[in-house]
Amino acid sequence: MFKKILIANRGEIACRVIKTARKMGIKTVAVYSEADREALHVQMADEAVFIGPAPTAQSYLVMERIVQACKDTGAEAVHPGYGFLSENKAFQEALAKAGIAFIGPDAYAIEAMGDKITSKKLAAEAGVSTVPGYMGIIKDADEAVKIASQIGYPVMIKASAGGGGKGMRVAWNDDEARDGFERSTSEARSSFGDDRVFIEKFVEQPRHIEIQVLSDGDNCLYLVERECSIQRRHQKVIEEAPSPFLDDATRKAMGEQAVALAKAVQYKSAGTVEFIVDAHRNFYFLEMNTRLQVEHPVTELITGLDLVEWMIKIAAGQQLTLQQSDVTITGWAMESRIYAEDPYRNFLPSTGRLVRYLPPAESDSVRVDTGVYEGGEISMFYDPMIAKLITYGADRNEAILHMRTALDQFYIRGVSHNIPFLASLLGKQRFVDGRLTTNFIAEEYKDGFNATDLPPEDPTVLVCVAATINHLEQVRAAQISNQMSGHGRQVGADYVVKFGDDVYHPVSISYDAKDGQWTVKTETASHTVESDWIFGQPLWVGTINGQVSVVQVDRAKKGIGYQLFHQGSAADVKVLEPRAAQLDKLMPVKLPPDMSRYLLSPMPGLLVSVDVVDGQEIKAGEKLAVVEAMKMENVLRAEQDGKVKKVHAAAGGSLAVDQIIIEFE
Template sequence: MFKKILIANRGEIACRVIKTARKMGIETVAVYSDADRDALHVRMADEAVHIGPAPSSQSYIVIDRIVDAIRRTCADAVHPGYGFLSENAAFAAALEKQGVAFIGPPVKAIEAMGDKITSKRIAAEAGVSTVPGHMGLIEDADEAVRIASSIGYPVMIKASAGGGGKGMRIAWNDAEAREGFQSSKNEAKSSFGDDRIFIEKFVTEPRHIEIQVLGDQHGNTLYLGERECSIQRRNQKVIEEAPSPFLDEATRHAMGEQAVALAKAVGYFSAGTVEFIVDGKRNFYFLEMNTRLQVEHPVTELITGIDLVEQMIRVAAGEKLSFGQDGVKLNGWAIESRLYAEDPYRNFLPSIGRLVRYRPPVEGRRDDGVVVRNDTGVFEGGEISMYYDPMIAKLCTWAPGGAPGESASARLKAIDAMGAALDDFEVEGIGHNLPFLSAVMGQERFRAGRLTTAYIAEEFPEGFSGVQPDDASAGKLAAIAVLINQAIQERAVQISGTIGNHRRVVGKEWIVTLAGFEKPVALETTSDGAVIVFADGTRLAAASGWLPGQSHAAFHVGGEVMGVKVNLVGQAIRLRWRGMDVAARVRSPRVAELARLMPVKLPPDTSRMLLCPMPGVITSVAVKAGDAVEAGQTLATVEAMKMENVLKAERQGVVKRVAAAPGQSLAVDELIMEFE
């Protein structure tokens, strides 16, 4: 077994590998850029080596710098994680030349499967179902348009060396094909150093389902079930689960057998993933093979009990797999939610900054058998950089249950546990998608398992604006607001030095306003809490241990335990729960009467400005002062967190002035240009 492993990666996956290596008694080496000098993976590793400036093109994907770090630390193996050099055949070959083990597949398998054009041909020859498309290289946008038209819209434009949603666009017409080709090419060059593009038919109403394969160097290859990865945004997975609520045993077996056949066709060993597109009739088509550990591997680990990182290390060390296909048993249901540094209220645009507060839910097995797991690479006080992927953490829940097809209750239990865990997850200082993830957990369509890769676009066509409480939810939140107000008022009357005959009395009747609701309530105290009585006679028993200053607390309302985030903002009580974000105001009846007479302050008019929607770098400006623009016309391009974002005109207008230039770094809402 290896004595020392260097992890050629950063963030969450580097921390994940370190945990397993530590469990196996193996020393670890972290590498870091200028931006990651104080990162969690650097703190966790036994040794750490600086490898260059913040941009990954000058650090994490520079092979010579990684090889130099290996020499300096005498590491005898390298785990590449995912992204960066994980699927780079030249990197694996360089390690082989140095006599250092690559904890991954052989070079030839990486070469064959890393190129999506070649992999499609090999898959077809191995008897794997494939999607129709043009597998040759495409030289320019004009050729891309011709090919897309011949295949028939819609089409998927993809980077040959792509992955993680980078370098991918869906085109529904010639104009989108032309623009998508150029954007995909730019992203592919920036992310992978390889701008080759190909085009294939886009399968409508598709599900994204992938098969986890695992093989050793002795000819043993097997599959570990599937993962449902259909909840995606901009081709980036957001929520995954295992197993899939859609597959039956026959389809699962057929997909697994084809995945194994493909792996054997290229002499594959180590962990790998074969991705398929599955239509509504359970016809499946090969999409690509990822010759690395997947981001969403924890859900497979949770339903199989197999540590994939440990298996990768053992296989790389030459060990045989200790189990066969018959030994792979799927148990229970697992859900994974990716916590991203992005603002769901601003069309999921990237967010950067300092994590002023980072408090994940308690991990481990609960009394009801549910397991909560959080894989992360950040810490409270740490910085979220604009240079890397925006993922902060992967929150997973697992619920025990029977065999696939008989585990509907296990799936719902895992979803409910995820909803509660998201409620308990505190993140402050940056924009993040916790409210969005909570909203999905509560949607009936998701709970029923009716998923496609268009789920987010279909369920949130106007973007995400939060979950609006119904009358029942508003009542529960109003009850919580009354409890919080009561605690604040009772603390206030205990202030010393007050005049004896002017003692303040805490009221029992209140008007609670929140999210458009106005609820008159009366508070009745009991020996174990309180009862909130509403105007219609509804009574809610309520109790809490919340104290002023706490940002999160468990409230018992109407027999339900609610984990609610609490912030006091002026006279308002901000409550966040299950994707809802409301400002509650608790007033006496007289003060509420006067508050109705107060004028509403209007926000400033920014309709004639193009503001930077995210922190990023202006890569191009397509217009100049005096230009007339049409609705939908490209105005500027902003690059942030390895993604290219094209900003377009919402309506006709004339450019008055351009305030930003290519290469300039802008903060969120900083002015790019102004219109007449």
């Protein structure tokens, strides 16, 4: 077994590999860029080597520096994680030349499966079901239209060297096929330096289901499947294992075909064969990922296997001690990807410091894989993932219940995050029923995500929590010493819980010290509340009518009251005495300022360029500025004709969210 390995990655996957290596008694070496000097994976590793500036092209993608780091530290093997150099044939060959083991497959498998056209040809030769299509080189748009017509619309046009949704277009007719070919080749050329594309039949009502394989070169197993259909812009959001759709016969057929493909390329390590599955359980090969997948934890939880451990053992020359009959499905697992992005602003990335970071406690039903910590930075240079939240249950409903509770417990402040969106997804009846397709998000959120998409909320939980918090506050105030005689604070029983600007809930509250229970009476029912919450705790955890509830509690940003967060929704809450509530209803509502004359930065980031000057006449759709964040350039355009009054920010400067860039007449 190796004595020391280097992890050629960062963030949560680097931390994940370090945990298993530590369990195996293996020393670890981290590599880091300038932006990651204080990163968690650097702190966790036994050694750390600096490899360059923040941009990935100058650090994590420079294979010569990583090979040299292995030589300098005596690392015998490299685990590449996912992304970066994990599927780079040249990196595997460079390590082999230096006598360093690559914890992954050989160069041949990486190369064969890395090209979508080659991989589909190999899959067909291995007897794997493939989508009808044309895998040859397409010379121009006219030929693309001809091929698409022969296959039959709709078709999918894909970049051969693609990934992450780049270079992909769906065409429903000749005009869209022509335009899709031109766009896909252009995107492929700029993103991958390879403008080859292929065309295949577009499967309607598709599910994305993948098979985990594990092979030592002789013995190859399939570790059942993962359902990855919940995607936004071809990026996975929620994954689960097993799939709520597959039956045993389909699972076996898919698994055996995945194994056949792995054997065809002499695969040796953990890998994933991805399929698209239609409404009738017909399945077609998509691609093979020759690395560890982001969503591997759900497979680990239902099989009891540590995939990273087996990758290390196989790379060290050990044989699998399992047979296919030993692989079983126990329970259900689900993973939510928690990102630093603002779902209310079209998921724009959010950078900055994690002022508070309190993940839910890990247990048999909750696992958190992360690469961040409280006080750390979410950098603009890398993927905005904060953590992967994985839950486990005896069945799917239990896994969902644990996930919803764990999301309520995940307390993050300082950056925006997608937990409200995840809570909304889990609350959709279609999701609960398991009626999933890769179009789920596009169909359920046709106009984007907004607050109305959150689960319909019975106000009982927040009313009871607000009433009990207020009761504790009144008791504390009544105990203040040296109060003027006859003017001390009295603890009342009747209050009005106010939500936002205009929703009022009359309540009556009493506390039974003997039983440690509150009784909260609303207009419609009486509720029993128990909790040991005290001031300063960010999470109110207790039971309401015997049901466990978790509510995040913050002091109101302005004025008195609280901000309460539950199942993705946020509520500004005040608790008023009845007379105060009567007067409150008469108070005028202060309207927010009119910011329509300003171009505001939609995210924190770098102002790459400002394309207008003071006094310039502009037309609707004209480019005004470009803001860069998380490796993405966002072009800001004029919504209507007008005239620039003043440019408030200069190119090259850093922007805060909602910072004024341009003021219009």
